[in-house]
Amino acid sequence: MLSTRSQKWSKIPYHHGKDNTYHPTANPHGITFLNNAFNWLIYKDTTEFFNRNNHFDSSLCSYAEGYTGTLRLRTAMAKYMGRKFQPVQSIDPEEITFASGVTDLNEVCALVLCNPGEAIMLGRPCYGAFNKDLVMRTDTTIEWIDVGDRDQFTANCVQSYEAGYEAAKARGVTIKAMIICNPHNPLGQCYPEDSLGAIMKFCGEKGIHLISDEIYAMTTYKRQDRKSEVFTSVLSIDPTGLIDPKQVHVLYGMAKDFGAAGMRLGCVISRNREFTVAAQSICRFSSPSNFSMDLAAKLLENEQFVDELLEKSRQRLYEQRLVGEKLLTEAGIKFHNKGNAGLFLWIDLSPFLRSYDSESEQWELVDKTNEDGWRAERVLMKRLLHAGVVLDHGEGYACSHPGWFRLMYPVGEDTLREGIKRIAKVVSSPASSK
Numbered sequence: 497m498l499s500t501r502s503q504k505w506s507k508i509p510y511h512h513g514k515d516n517t518y519h520p521t522a523n524p525h526g527i528t529f530l531n532n533a534f535n536w537l538i539y540k541d542t543t544e545f546f547n548r549n550n551h552f553d554s555s556l557c558s559y560a561e562g563y564t565g566t567l568r569l570r571t572a573m574a575k576y577m578g579r580k581f582q583p584v585q586s587i588d589p590e591e592i593t594f595a596s597g598v599t600d601l602n603e604v605c606a607l608v609l610c611n612p613g614e615a616i617m618l619g620r621p622c623y624g625a626f627n628k629d630l631v632m633r634t635d636t637t638i639e640w641i642d643v644g645d646r647d648q649f650t651a652n653c654v655q656s657y658e659a660g661y662e663a664a665k666a667r668g669v670t671i672k673a674m675i676i677c678n679p680h681n682p683l684g685q686c687y688p689e690d691s692l693g694a695i696m697k698f699c700g701e702k703g704i705h706l707i708s709d710e711i712y713a714m715t716t717y718k719r720q721d722r723k724s725e726v727f728t729s730v731l732s733i734d735p736t737g738l739i740d741p742k743q744v745h746v747l748y749g750m751a752k753d754f755g756a757a758g759m760r761l762g763c764v765i766s767r768n769r770e771f772t773v774a775a776q777s778i779c780r781f782s783s784p785s786n787f788s789m790d791l792a793a794k795l796l797e798n799e800q801f802v803d804e805l806l807e808k809s810r811q812r813l814y815e816q817r818l819v820g821e822k823l824l825t826e827a828g829i830k831f832h833n834k835g836n837a838g839l840f841l842w843i844d845l846s847p848f849l850r851s852y853d854s855e856s857e858q859w860e861l862v863d864k865t866n867e868d869g870w871r872a873e874r875v876l877m878k879r880l881l882h883a884g885v886v887l888d889h890g891e892g893y894a895c896s897h898p899g900w901f902r903l904m905y906p907v908g909e910d911t912l913r914e915g916i917k918r919i920a921k922v923v924s925s926p927a928s929s930k
């Protein structure tokens with residue numbers, strides 16, 4: 497008999513092992529994975545850099561400097577962030593803690609900031625894995641806040657957070673922190689400076705912590721056809737009169753901007769010494785490899801390479817996003833048409849939600865305002881899988897309306913074309929599969 501908590505975990509399967517991945521010639525019947533957010537458009541450039549720089553000092557085979565980031569890496573990251581995140585106050589390497597990925601550091605934030613049963617609030621839809629990362633091993637709960645018709649990227653989103661905070665309090669829930677994802681996953685938008693200021697002020701007034709997951713910071717590009725929001729880090733906003741800087745914690749990592757998820761390297765930047773010491777104390781369970789840290793330090797120190805890589809990434813992401821938008825439009829599929837960052841398109845398949853009526857043996861449109869809509873979303877998800885295309889669906893992102901899916905577009909163009917072709921086929925032939 498497993499422990500009670502394991503019995504819960506054993507019902508949450510996780511990606512394990514090699515996939516049957518689509519390739520236009522080598523595996524044309526393979527699956528087009530358009531789910532896991534990864535920047536396939538630059539990972540070869542990063543790999544080439546690593547292959548040119550893989551001369552390791554033998555000290556890396558030892559425990560070396562310990563578990564939470566070598567001084568060389570923390571210094572390189574502080575300097576890099578000084579150049580790219582424009583912090584109001586320069587970042588001291590001692591304010592940076594490394595672990596094996598931002599996934600881990602989200603959990604660390606929950607463990608360090610919340611007692612069991614206390615909550616972290618966040619607007620929805622938002623990165624679905626927060627539901628696991630902040631919760632699974634921590635006994636923290638999540639308060640999803642509905643922003644309703646308000647635009648969650650404008651300063652008046654705070655009215656929704658205020659209402660959500662008070663409603664939770666009335667239910668006896670203690671909220672200890674708020675998390676935002678900027679640039680946003682899955683909407684691909686950046687928070688403007690005034691909205692961030694309003695959120696910081698809200699957290700300051702409530703006395704709660706603000707965790708800002710900025711893992712997609714440098715995937716922001718400028719669109720030619722409409723106004724594009726620039727990326728603004730909370731570190732670049734003067735907290736005076738808004739929030740105690742000890743309540744602000746920023747997450748960043750190598751996975752997205754550098755196409756290096758396999759390095760398993762993330763960091764948290766905090767001006768709160770007590771937070772940092774506590775985080776470092778538990779990060780011994782999730783220590784990154786010295787070899788990863790060595791390569792990451794070399795990469796970040798090479799400013800020319802970094803600047804060129806990020807510029808290439810921005811260009812390729814923008815171009816490929818336009819390809820994705822065109823293919824979706826041709827297929828009659830609408831999408832959230834606002835973002836200029838991130839690795840995904842948030843697509844609206846709600847017009848295609850159907851349920852199978854066994855009496856009439858027909859696929860029928862469903863009522864999207866009740867559980868039927870969510871059931872139909874799950875059915876559509878299965879039908880897409882059956883057709884060889886994997887997307888993340890909105891229910892996992894706590895979306896308020898059924899029928900939205902997240903499509904990760906920076907894959908090879910062949911894969912993107914094939915994936916969207918398969919989606920188009922499924923949604924245009926509702927009776928092809930139950």
Ligand SMILES: Cc1ncc(COP(=O)(O)O)c(C=O)c1O
Nearest residue numbers: 533597598599623681749751762
């Ligand atoms: C918002 C956000 N945070 C964290 C992560 C995970 O980062 P890492 O690979 O460093 O664990 C992801 C990956 O999809 C993400 O979208």
